Amino acid sequence: MSETDQTTQAQGIGAPVRRREDLRFITGQGQYTDDMNRADQLYAVFCRSPYARAEILSIDTAEAMAVEGAVGVFTGQQMVDDGVGDLPCGWLVKGKDGSDMKSSPHPPMAARYVNYVGEPYAVVVGTSLAAAKRAAESVVADFKELNAVVDVATAAHSEQIYDGIENNLAYEWALGDEDATRMAFAKAAHVTTIELVNNRLIPNAMEPRACLGCFDAASGEYTLYTTSQNPHLERLVLSAFVQIAPEHKLRVVAPDVGGGFGSKIFVYAEETAVIWAAGKLAQPIKWVAERGESFLADAHGRDHVTRAELAVDDTGRFTGLKVVTTANLGAYLSTFGSAVPTYLYGTLLAGQYKTPNIYVEVQGVYTNTCPVDAYRGAGRPEATYVLERIIEQAARELGKDPADLRRMNMIQPEDFPYATPVALTYDVGNYEASLDKALELIDYNSFESRQAAAAENNKRRGIGFACYIEACGLAPSKLATELGAGVGLYESGEIRINPTGSVSVFTGSHSHGQGHETTFAQVVASQLGIPYEDIEVIHGDTGRMDFGLGTYGSRSLAVGGSALVAAGNKIISKGKKIAAHMMQADEAQIDFKDGNFILQDSNQSVSIQEVAFAAYVPADYPEELEPGLSEKAFYDPKNFTFPAGTHIAEVEVDIDTGVTTLVKFVAVDDFGHIINPLVVDGQVHGGVAQGAGQAMMEHGIYDEYGQLQTGSLMDYCMPRADDLPDFDVDTTVTPCTHNPLGVKGCGEAGAIGSPAAIMNAVTHALGNKDISMPATPEKVWRAIRGE
Amino acid sequence: MKVSLTVNGRAEEVDVPTNTLLVDILRTNLGLTGTHVGCDTSQCGACTVHVNGGAVKSCTILAPQAEGLEVTTIEGIGTMDQLHPMQEAFRECHALQCGFCTPGMIMQAIDLVENHKDLDNCGIREGLEGNICRCTGYHNIVRAIQSVVDQG
Numbered sequence: 001m002s003e004t005d006q007t008t009q010a011q012g013i014g015a016p017v018r019r020r021e022d023l024r025f026i027t028g029q030g031q032y033t034d035d036m037n038r039a040d041q042l043y044a045v046f047c048r049s050p051y052a053r054a055e056i057l058s059i060d061t062a063e064a065m066a067v068e069g070a071v072g073v074f075t076g077q078q079m080v081d082d083g084v085g086d087l088p089c090g091w092l093v094k095g096k097d098g099s100d101m102k103s104s105p106h107p108p109m110a111a112r113y114v115n116y117v118g119e120p121y122a123v124v125v126g127t128s129l130a131a132a133k134r135a136a137e138s139v140v141a142d143f144k145e146l147n148a149v150v151d152v153a154t155a156a157h158s159e160q161i162y163d164g165i166e167n168n169l170a171y172e173w174a175l176g177d178e179d180a181t182r183m184a185f186a187k188a189a190h191v192t193t194i195e196l197v198n199n200r201l202i203p204n205a206m207e208p209r210a211c212l213g214c215f216d217a218a219s220g221e222y223t224l225y226t227t228s229q230n231p232h233l234e235r236l237v238l239s240a241f242v243q244i245a246p247e248h249k250l251r252v253v254a255p256d257v258g259g260g261f262g263s264k265i266f267v268y269a270e271e272t273a274v275i276w277a278a279g280k281l282a283q284p285i286k287w288v289a290e291r292g293e294s295f296l297a298d299a300h301g302r303d304h305v306t307r308a309e310l311a312v313d314d315t316g317r318f319t320g321l322k323v324v325t326t327a328n329l330g331a332y333l334s335t336f337g338s339a340v341p342t343y344l345y346g347t348l349l350a351g352q353y354k355t356p357n358i359y360v361e362v363q364g365v366y367t368n369t370c371p372v373d374a375y376r377g378a379g380r381p382e383a384t385y386v387l388e389r390i391i392e393q394a395a396r397e398l399g400k401d402p403a404d405l406r407r408m409n410m411i412q413p414e415d416f417p418y419a420t421p422v423a424l425t426y427d428v429g430n431y432e433a434s435l436d437k438a439l440e441l442i443d444y445n446s447f448e449s450r451q452a453a454a455a456e457n458n459k460r461r462g463i464g465f466a467c468y469i470e471a472c473g474l475a476p477s478k479l480a481t482e483l484g485a486g487v488g489l490y491e492s493g494e495i496r497i498n499p500t501g502s503v504s505v506f507t508g509s510h511s512h513g514q515g516h517e518t519t520f521a522q523v524v525a526s527q528l529g530i531p532y533e534d535i536e537v538i539h540g541d542t543g544r545m546d547f548g549l550g551t552y553g554s555r556s557l558a559v560g561g562s563a564l565v566a567a568g569n570k571i572i573s574k575g576k577k578i579a580a581h582m583m584q585a586d587e588a589q590i591d592f593k594d595g596n597f598i599l600q601d602s603n604q605s606v607s608i609q610e611v612a613f614a615a616y617v618p619a620d621y622p623e624e625l626e627p628g629l630s631e632k633a634f635y636d637p638k639n640f641t642f643p644a645g646t647h648i649a650e651v652e653v654d655i656d657t658g659v660t661t662l663v664k665f666v667a668v669d670d671f672g673h674i675i676n677p678l679v680v681d682g683q684v685h686g687g688v689a690q691g692a693g694q695a696m697m698e699h700g701i702y703d704e705y706g707q708l709q710t711g712s713l714m715d716y717c718m719p720r721a722d723d724l725p726d727f728d729v730d731t732t733v734t735p736c737t738h739n740p741l742g743v744k745g746c747g748e749a750g751a752i753g754s755p756a757a758i759m760n761a762v763t764h765a766l767g768n769k770d771i772s773m774p775a776t777p778e779k780v781w782r783a784i785r786g787e
Numbered sequence: 788m789k790v791s792l793t794v795n796g797r798a799e800e801v802d803v804p805t806n807t808l809l810v811d812i813l814r815t816n817l818g819l820t821g822t823h824v825g826c827d828t829s830q831c832g833a834c835t836v837h838v839n840g841g842a843v844k845s846c847t848i849l850a851p852q853a854e855g856l857e858v859t860t861i862e863g864i865g866t867m868d869q870l871h872p873m874q875e876a877f878r879e880c881h882a883l884q885c886g887f888c889t890p891g892m893i894m895q896a897i898d899l900v901e902n903h904k905d906l907d908n909c910g911i912r913e914g915l916e917g918n919i920c921r922c923t924g925y926h927n928i929v930r931a932i933q934s935v936v937d938q939g
Contacts, residue, residue, distance in 0.1 A: 018878055025886025026874040026893060028821015028861035035820035130804070206825045206833060206887040206921050258823075258887030259921050291826035513885030513922050678881045682927060686884065689924030713830035713919070721915035721925040726908065750924075 011532035012525050013741075016678040019518040021511070030256045033210040033225050038284040041212070042071055044274050045132040046287075047122040047139050048296065049114035052148035052368035052706020053161065056112055056121060060140040064124060067138055069131025074277055075122045076109030084108060084276055087267055088241045089333035092484035093342050096174035096361070103170070104162045104366060106332040108242065108272040114143070115161065115331035116370050117706055118296025123273045125285055148368040148706035152328035153305045155365040161331075168366045170329055170338065175346040175422050176359035184320030184357040188311035192394040197772045198382045200303035200328070200700035201693075202716055203375050205512075207258020208289035209298060211271040213278035221249050224275045228254040228540075229264045229510050230550020233487065235542045237267045237335070244275055247542075254540040257512035261690070262374035263298045264512065265552045266335040270297075295711045300700055301375025303328035304341065304382050310390045311357075316400060318355040318409050323386055326363045330371035337373040338364065343483055344379030344471075344553075350420035351387045352431040352467050352644055353409040358421045368706045374552060376690055376751040380470040388466040388756035396768050402760075403439060406467050407432060413734075424471060426642045429670060433732045435467060438646035438668040441728050450650070459652040460767075460784075461663075464760025468753040469644040472745030473558035475637030490636035491555070492547050493563030495524060495571055497629040499616035501609030503528070503535040508548015509560030510540050514747065515679045516556060522675050523561050523741065527568040528608060529595025546632060554745030557675065558641045558736065565740040566633035574629065575611045581622045582606050582614060641736045641744035645669035647688075647753035649761040658781025660762055662692055666728045667753065672736040672744040680746045684729045687750020693719045694751070695758035697774050717774075792856045794819070795863030809848035810834040813860060821861040821890045825919070832918030835891035836860045842898035844891075844917070861890035864897065872935055873897050880931035884922035892918050896932045906936045 011017050024030050061073040086106045093101045110121040122139055126132030149158040149168060156167045185191060211226040222245045228234045231252040239247045257264060270287055278285045289297075304327050311320035327341030346360040395402040410431045411418050418426045447463050454461035474480060477488035494506040505524055509516060521535040538544055548560075572592045579597030580587040583604050591598045598605040614621060615629040650664035667684050674680050697717040701709040710716040735742030755773060762775045769786075771779045791800045794817060801816040813819045813836070822845060825833035834845040837859040848856075865871035873893050876882070883889040892915070899914040900906065906914070911932045912925065920928060 019881065021886070022878040022883060023867050025883055025889050026861075026870070026877050027865065027867050028819070028890050029867070030821070030886050032820075032823070032887065034824070035814075204921060206831065206885065206919065207823070208825070256886065259885040261921070288824075291828065291831075515884070682881050682884060682923060685924035685926040686922045687924075689926075690921070692924075712828050713826050714828050718919055718921070719924075720919060721929065722909075722912040724912075724925055726929070727924060727926050 012522055013675050015522065015676065017518055017522055017676055019515045021515065021517045032207055032256045032258055033212060033227050034288045036212055036225055036255070038212065038214065041284040041286050042125045042127060042281065043129040043132045044277065044285050044287040045124050045136040046120040046270060047124065047136050047141065049110065049117055049119045049121060051114060051143055051145050052117050052150065053146040054114050054143035055146060056110065056114060057142040057144055059122060063140060064135040064138040067131060067135040069127040070124065070135035071127060072125040072277065072281055073122060073135065073139060074273065076107055076111040079109060079273065079276060080107050080111045083243060085242045087272065088237065089338050090335050090486040091339035092486065093171050093173055093338040094484065095171040101171040101338055102165045103333050104165060108269045116368050117708055118370065120269050123277060125277055125281065150367055150369060150702050150704060150706045152303055152326055152365060152367060155367050156363060161366050161368065165366065170333060170364040170366060172361065172363050173342045174361045177357060177421065178359045181320045181322050181357040181359035185309065185311045185322065188319055189314035190312045190398060192310045192312065192390055192397055194308050194390045194393050196306045196308070196386060196389060198302045198304040198306070198385055199694060199773045201301040201375055201698050202295055202700045203261045203263035203298055203301060204294065204718060205259030205261055205263055208291055208294045209264065209268065209270065210288040211274050212284060212286045213275035214284040215279045215282055217282045221251065222275055222279060223251045223253065224271060225253045225255060226271045227257050227264050228252065229260040229512060229552055231510065231540055231542050232508060232548040233550055234267055238272065238275065242272055251543040253543070254510055260512045261376040262301065262378055262552060265550070266299050266373055291713060292711055295716065296708060297370060299334045299371050299373035300330065301372065302382060303372050306386055308386050308390050310394050312394055312398065316398065316405055316408055318353055320357040321349060321355050323349055323360040326365055328367055328369065328372050329364050330367060330369045332371045334371035334373035337371055340374050340379045345383050347422050347424050348380050348383035348469065348471060349387060350422050352411060352469050354411050356421060360422065369702055376687060377748045378553065380748065381691065381752045381755060384466060384468040384752050385756045388468065389759060392465060392760040402465050403435060403444065406465065407435060424640065427639055427737045428734045429642060429644050430732060430734050431467060431644055434645040434668045434670055437730055437732060438648050438666050441666045441668065441730060442648045442650065442664060454652050458655050460655060460765040461650060461652045462761040462765025464649050464757045464764055466647045466753040466756035466760065468647065469642055470749060470752050471640040471642055472554035473637050473641045474553050474555065475640055477636050487549065488636065489549060490634050491549055491560040491563045492545065492632065492634050493560060493567045494545060494630065494632040495564065495567045497571060497608070497612040499613055501534065501612050503530055505535060505537045505564060506545040507537065507539045507560050507564065508545055508550065509556040510551040512551070514551065514556060519557065519675045519679055520561060520564060523564055524568060527565060528571065530608060554747035557741065557743050558739055558745050559635060559637055561741055561743065562637070562739045563633050563635035566635050567631045570631035570633060571629060574631065575608060577622055577625055578611045578614055579606050638738040641672065641739065643669060643671050643744040643746065643749050645749060645753065647757040649754065649757040651758065651761040651765055653762070653765045653780055655784055658777035658784060660696055660775050660780055662696065662725055662758060665725060667750060668730045668732060669746065669749050670732045670734055671746040672733060673742040674731065681729050683746045684750045685727050687748060688727055688754045689719050689724055691751040691754025692724060692758060695755045695773050695775060697723065699774050788850060790850050790853050792853050792858060794858045795860060803850050805850050807850040808846050809853050810845040812850065812853060813845060819860050819862050823887055823890060825887065830919065832895060833888050833891040835894045835918060837894055837898065842895045861893060872938065876931040876935045880927045880934060882923060882927040882931035888918060888920045892920060892928060900932060900935050908933065
């Protein structure tokens with residue numbers, strides 16, 4: 001093997017390549033939105049509602065405009081009057097009676113009514129941030145306060161928030177066979193019932209949202225630099241719905257983005273108002289959220305209340321599952337807010353099990369709280385929480401080992417493809433393999449000795465399981481659009497072999513921590529046999545790549561990576577034609593391997609670099625062929641991918657203080673083939689930490705008046721280094737059957753399995769006394785004392 | 788007011804309002820954007836720099852307090868060609884994802900290793916208590932710092 005081949009393999013698919021993007025981040029050279037400045041830029045500050053629900057009677061901007069350095073004050077009503085459209089929800093969910101969901105009006109900034117604390121109703125622009133702040137404090141808004149609807153459980157029986165939306169219900173959605181499920185319960189030997197709250201979370205990517213809006217009067221072109229996970233989608237919405245500018249006059253750039261976790265998918269008021277105002281003033285305008293604004297106005301996650309019942313026969317087999325959930329959508333339907341508690345939740349309730357009858361009903365309710373949308377896992381952690389909590393509970397009620405009860409109900413490798421009763425068809429999996437490996441890693445057989453040792457230290461030790469499944473790479477587009485999606489769910493990729501053999505790779509996917517610049521280069525290096533160092537991956541700029549749908553739902557590799565493979569196949573196909581001409585052979589006689597086009601049954605070959613040069617300098621070249629070696633592809637997946645695995649948590653509860661410590665966490669995940677194990681492990685670690693945060697610490701709390709009580713990092717408790725243990729992560733592999741890389745997606749699994757595993761461990765430690773997330777010391781302390 | 792301070796070994800003088808924070812002097816006046824702002828309550832640690840040799844959150848120092856300080860930022864500890872051992876360890880151990888908390892985390896980690904003997908997993912985790920990372924679950928950050936400790 002040549003040295004080049006060895007290098008390619010060492011940095012190709014499967015290699016733990018150290019990330020190339022790290023060099024700029026560890027030296028402080030990253031370029032995040034707030035690091036960008038324009039010489040003549042202005043600064044925006046938003047006026048935000050102090051009330052959860054109020055009518056705007058008047059807004060007086062005269063005093064604000066008199067502040068030195070104030071340049072403009074724009075109200076929500078002015079945007080509406082200027083023809084700026086509502087922020088749309090991208091997924092039309094139909095109710096169980098076939099009716100369309102009911103959308104509340106959603107102007108970018110509040111015009112006549114404010115509907116949650118922190119909702120912007122005006123933007124103030126100044127020559128400096130300080131001037132804009134001073135002016136914003138001088139805006140005089142007169143509100144008539146109205147009764148706020150805050151509590152998710154009672155929202156449907158509370159005062160009506162919007163005209164025409166009765167009972168504050170956006171939809172009543174259902175999936176599954178209700179009658180068959182009812183029959184299953186009628187015949188059940190045992191029924192386990194559980195009531196659960198899935199606590200509201202506030203995403204808190206470390207980089208606050210920000211934007212820099214520019215308008216060039218000479219060309220009429222707008223450029224928006226913003227913290228987005230999907231700049232093309234942002235452009236599409238701002239053009240087609242909000243009508244800022246046509247797509248060819250609007251460029252959206254998402255440079256280095258400091259984490260997203262879902263919260264930067266959505267099209268928000270702030271960038272909409274900033275890019276619009278930049279056009280009005282014909283001057284660049286910058287806005288950077290303070291953390292307090294992130295708490296108030298970044299779309300929140302989760303917030304469900306659920307009652308679930310599991311029917312079990314006399315052998316322990318699950319025969320029916322019924323789930324009734326009320327999901328808090330917040331004050332408005334955010335970009336994908338309607339889909340998260342329906343198609344990304346109800347469809348996952350079969351889990352890893354052969355439960356034949358499942359029925360789920362979801363009420364989506366409006367409240368006067370920040371909109372709720374996708375947050376890491378988006379619907380799947382909620383589904384996993386319901387299923388894995390109720391199964392653990394059933395095992396305890398039936399006196400069965402929780403691992404055994406799961407195992408006897410699992411879908412077996414020979415059952416695939418497996419059609420669930422809730423609309424999905426799983427392509428492949430081996431759930432027992434993950435379970436077995438996890439049991440081994442946690443040393444399940446020795447748990448009781450660890451429990452006894454803890455008891456000697458006045459601690460109660462508990463163990464909990466979660467055998468999760470998730471659906472990634474939402475697809476295919478035809479099915480998704482039939483179910484109400486407003487966009488396709490494919491991805492684009494382009495591979496441009498430059499004349500000298502270096503490669504520029506363009507993806508419509510976006511990296512905000514995932515490491516695409518490294519892993520996508522590994523994919524292309526492996527496929528085309530080109531040295532990894534010669535390949536650059538470019539993303540996040542509507543001005544540089546055709547289109548893209550961005551990064552969410554762990555879709556980047558399964559969909560975006562597959563698009564690159566499709567583009568690579570086109571490169572190889574065209575390269576064969578050129579190579580055949582170069583070696584005076586027939587195209588059918590050419591094979592491609594490790595970067596070389598090889599003439600069969602000969603010692604002749606030409607490298608892909610030589611072919612590229614010939615393509616750009618076509619002196620001696622096939623007559624019918626276009627010059628150049630650059631190919632694009634759009635890849636539309638045939639199905640979701642279905643990562644699955646087993647997470648096991650062990651906790652110790654301090655009897656005196658109620659403090660719960662996560663002492664051991666094992667995650668064994670099946671993500672299919674792995675491109676870079678270092679990156680995959682990192683994704684799992686981070687996901688588990690967020691899930692541990694949900695289970696033990698984090699809770700977005702509004703008081704009865706709709707005031708956010710957890711509005712800063714001093715009130716909202718995020719996991720810190722000393723709150724967590726080292727994690728023990730491993731993988732099993734069943735390659736995805738329908739994408740060319742055999743990959744499934746790894747971004748969310750950690751956050752999907754861990755809350756249920758940890759809470760099962762906590763309730764185990766508490767002698768099966770149930771408490772709601774997060775398991776704070778106070779709740780645990782009270783539970784120990786029987787309160 | 789005028790403030791004179793030394794940043795990454797260079798004498799600097801800036802003219803700023805008295806309520807300006809050191810982090811804003813670094814980012815806005817001196818263009819050192821490697822130091823980040825992640826919160827408004829001195830909780831996240833993204834703005835951690837070294838002041839007179841010790842790790843400090845640069846959002847806790849006002850302009851008048853910055854007079855005469857010796858400040859080192861992430862830009863002052865190593866370059867892409869010649870990384871500081873802690874930068875190298877972060878890269879080697881995949882101790883960063885989005886990179887936003889990373890400069891503050893590295894500055895804190897350097898201080899931790901330089902000023903504490905016999906650091907173990909628990910000591911490292913306690914020492915990072917003032918720096919929040921939302922991406923890594925801290926696992927690989929702790930591993931990176933431990934590797935520097937182990938190198939002596």
